Amino acid sequence: MSKDDTSPAEFDDEPENEALAEAYNRGLALQKSGDLAGAEKAFREVLELDPEDSGGASIRLAAIGVEKAPDKMPDAYVATLFDQHADVFDEILVDELGYCVPLLLREMIQRLEVGPFERLLDLGCGTGLTGMALADCTTHRTGIDLSERVVELAYDREAYDDLYVGEAVEFLQEFEEEDGSRPAWDLIAATDVFPYLGAVEPFLQGAVDRLAPKGYLAFSTETLPADALQGRNYMVGPKSRFAQAESYIRSSLDEAGFEVLAMDPITVRLEEGEPVPGHLVMAQLR
Template sequence: MNKDDDQEAKAPDDADDDALADAYNRGLDLQKSGDFKGAAEAFRQALALDPDDTGGVSIRLAAMGAATSPVKMPDAYVATLFDQHADVFDDILVDELGYCVPLLLRDLFDRLGLSSFGRLLDLGCGTGLTGMALLDCTVHRTGVDLSEKIVELAFDRDVYDDLYVGEAVEFLQEFEDEDGKRPAWDLITATDVLPYLGAVEPFLSGAVMRLSSGGYLAFSTETLPDPVMSGQPYMVGPKNRFAQSEGYIRNALASAGFDILAMEPITVRLEEGEPVPGHLVAARLRIPPDAPTS
């Protein structure tokens, strides 16, 4: 989510180190004034003082072209960002930014003739917008989000059978239930998650491990025009979120063992009144030809 740069640029709430706050805020002021060299120096000072990068300065450095794009956003930054906006999350995302990807996903499933799923894993579930959109076509729903405050709001919405606080890829790789079993799901969704991930290979390999045979994966991405991407598979865009190229997503899905059912261009949200382009993707895990049949 990204309401505006001022909101996103707040120094970490728990940062009682005056030097960190000074470096961070100085970097922000210099960035806004157009002094990117000075901003980069200040942000590097902040990063040295806060290696967990609660303020997301590594993302800002990449967006300014002062550093290479990391493979994902810092977990501490994403959790802090969404915790800060939890109480107004839906108002910002839906009303101000025009976000409707969960409804677009439901419409896509209807057009693909996919009307019933057993077990849903909703990664980056937020307050439950995707869970609500898929409520009547799923039997059991599990939600996962990195923000504890956001998960509390999803719990109040009473959409999910199970809810967990966790990072999407780590959950796919490591989660075990109370019996020590590693459950599988028939559908995994990740709406508005890849703009915070960057590299998609760990996410896709985790999804492969967690999907039932022939299971489905659906997610949204953001993208940028080809001249801006300059042949890069992914990059941090000017609004401090990751953009992935269409070719990169297609190749990564094929390499991971997915057949693409649909990859449609969409407007993900509005940013300062301008549409943010992206893709809505539905794919199915390829069943090996020698797999046993029931």
């Protein structure tokens, strides 16, 4: 959802957070000026002050190339980021960044002539854009997001039958109904989730365990040129989001037991007026 330098969590003005905010803002300024050594020092200070990493300093360290990319973004960072931007979420994402992946997914479903679906699980549901886009081809919709604030906004839109606050992979692995049963879904959607993951294997395995037989998985990714990835499966890109190699996504889907029905190149969003390339994927359990 980010706009690069506006994406980090903005620390409040409580006295205990003043040092944290100062170190973080110093790191951002040094990174922007090209002083990567100074930025590294500042972001390491942030991590010492905030071990849960609600500001995403570990992601910044990976973005400037001084740390290996983590397997995913810190949960505290993602939750804080989206909580703080919840009230302007759609304005930033749709109006300013030109985000329309949910509508592209709706078009893909029509083109592939799959569905309608009895049960949709929307992981990283945000304020409900995907739930609304797929309302006419799904009967029962469940949404989950790490941000309590955006879940509240999705609730107000009445786009879902059930809503939960939680992390996507943990939900796939652990969620049970009140009677102890483990529900399955016909379609699992994850639009704009993979840019907050690095390694995709835990997510895919969780999806396999929760899909009905021959169920469908739809998701979007961001991509970087092959020379930027330098043979890596994924990395934190210059905009502090994960990009995965197309070959990595394809091989991981195959190993997890999916058939790729479509993997369309798309423009995920705009950053500073420039298109951010990615893919929209529809896969089906074999």
